[in-house]
Amino acid sequence: MERAKIILKSGKDQSVRRFHPWIFSGAVKKIIGNPAEGDIVEVFDNKETFLASGHYQPSSIAVRILSFERVEIDRSFLKRKIEEALKLRQSIGLVDNASTEIFRLINAEGDSLPGLIADYYKGVVVLQIHSAGMFRLRQEISEIILETLGGRAIAVFDKSESTIPFMSGIKAVNGFISGFSEPLICSENGFRFKIDWESGQKTGFYIDQRENRRLLQDFTENRCVLNMFGYTGGFSVYAMKNAELVHTVDSSQTAIETACENIRLNYGDDKRHTAFTADAFEFLADIKNKYDLIILDPPAFAKHTGSLPNALQGYKRLNMKAIEQIRPGGIIFTFSCSQVVSRENFRKSVFAAAANTGRKVRILHQLSQPPDHPVNIYHPEGEYLKGLVLHVE
Numbered sequence: 001m002e003r004a005k006i007i008l009k010s011g012k013d014q015s016v017r018r019f020h021p022w023i024f025s026g027a028v029k030k031i032i033g034n035p036a037e038g039d040i041v042e043v044f045d046n047k048e049t050f051l052a053s054g055h056y057q058p059s060s061i062a063v064r065i066l067s068f069e070r071v072e073i074d075r076s077f078l079k080r081k082i083e084e085a086l087k088l089r090q091s092i093g094l095v096d097n098a099s100t101e102i103f104r105l106i107n108a109e110g111d112s113l114p115g116l117i118a119d120y121y122k123g124v125v126v127l128q129i130h131s132a133g134m135f136r137l138r139q140e141i142s143e144i145i146l147e148t149l150g151g152r153a154i155a156v157f158d159k160s161e162s163t164i165p166f167m168s169g170i171k172a173v174n175g176f177i178s179g180f181s182e183p184l185i186c187s188e189n190g191f192r193f194k195i196d197w198e199s200g201q202k203t204g205f206y207i208d209q210r211e212n213r214r215l216l217q218d219f220t221e222n223r224c225v226l227n228m229f230g231y232t233g234g235f236s237v238y239a240m241k242n243a244e245l246v247h248t249v250d251s252s253q254t255a256i257e258t259a260c261e262n263i264r265l266n267y268g269d270d271k272r273h274t275a276f277t278a279d280a281f282e283f284l285a286d287i288k289n290k291y292d293l294i295i296l297d298p299p300a301f302a303k304h305t306g307s308l309p310n311a312l313q314g315y316k317r318l319n320m321k322a323i324e325q326i327r328p329g330g331i332i333f334t335f336s337c338s339q340v341v342s343r344e345n346f347r348k349s350v351f352a353a354a355a356n357t358g359r360k361v362r363i364l365h366q367l368s369q370p371p372d373h374p375v376n377i378y379h380p381e382g383e384y385l386k387g388l389v390l391h392v393e
């Protein structure tokens with residue numbers, strides 16, 4: 001089949017030549033043919049030299065690149081990529097691991113499959129698709145994933161209702177593409193969590209915090225822990241192992257209910273834990289001297305560069321509240337998951353927060369996303385999660 005051709009403006013081929021996987025609409029000089037949303041198109045420079053193939057979308061990201069070589073983008077292409085993704089997770093010990101049954105199998109650009117996220121929960125794979133092209137292939141992708149995982153997977157759930165670009169003509173409906181499963185109880189580093197992909201946020205769990213939750217354990221002994229933006233209690237469950245008390249705060253009532261269920265799953269009816277359905281900023285208004293370990297893991301404050309200044313102010317205000325009020329010798333795990341907030345900008349916000357309080361603050365660790373969320377070095381935007389472990393005197 002003849003593919004439509006995307007011809008770039010002079011000079012706009014530079015980023016493609018450096019393997020950046022997105023073509024912005026502003027770089028396009030002309031389109032030869034009449035590609036539909038989600039079609040595979042070929043990208044050429046101004047002199048009509050082939051550069052790449054990818055999924056077309058009539059939006060600000062016009063093409064998401066699948067290959068920089070002139071290869072057929074077909075079933076065996078997808079199969080190769082998915083096999084490579086599995087192989088990486090195997091090489092880091094995440095597959096067939098009895099103490100961790102949760103991992104990210106496909107991380108979009110990080111696995112050279114832009115627009116496609118696939119998370120694995122003990123046999124159930126949850127897809128979250130961000131492009132029309134990948135959405136059109138979801139049936140095939142689901143089949144290939146089941147085939148590649150062999151007996152390890154029994155069902156594929158599509159959770160793309162809220163992630164398919166709203167400009168697109170596609171109406172996605174969440175549901176199983178293959179098989180079926182009730183919500184599951186899965187292990188992560190030996191701790192147990194109830195995972196409900198259907199009613200939960202994202203694909204059901206914030207898998208990206210696995211290594212940071214593990215690190216938290218080094219700091220919890222005999223501490224009074226405040227887990228802000230706690231969702232279903234990920235950090236709380238780890239903290240409960242050694243802490244004196246743990247308070248979990250989230251504005252979502254359902255998240256808090258699941259957090260309590262997760263604490264019960266691991267510790268039974270343990271009085272050291274209390275959960276609060278509350279707004280973070282209100283809760284933080286008066287916590288003076290109550291806590292000596294605080295986790296701040298807010299939702300992305302900036303979704304696009306336009307909201308960056310407000311987001312940075314938000315991080316500053318939030319961190320200031322914690323730094324001001326934490327007990328001397330306290331530890332703060334503070335995060336940003338906004339893609340548009342760079343590591344440097346985040347650190348500057350926390351610096352500004354610390355400077356305002358006048359307390360002595362040191363950085364003990366710099367945190368990131370785990371290796372099943374790999375970052376394509378040519379796509380630095382893929383490094384979205386950044387965190388700091390602070391020691392406050």
Ligand code: SAH
Nearest residue numbers: 206229230231234250251252279280297299
């Ligand atoms: N740390 C969690 C993930 C946090 S995601 C984990 O490891 O699983 C961010 C959470 O912040 C969501 O659960 C969301 O419900 C909550 N949230 C968003 N706005 C909030 C607010 N203003 N106050 C309190 N919680 C909020």
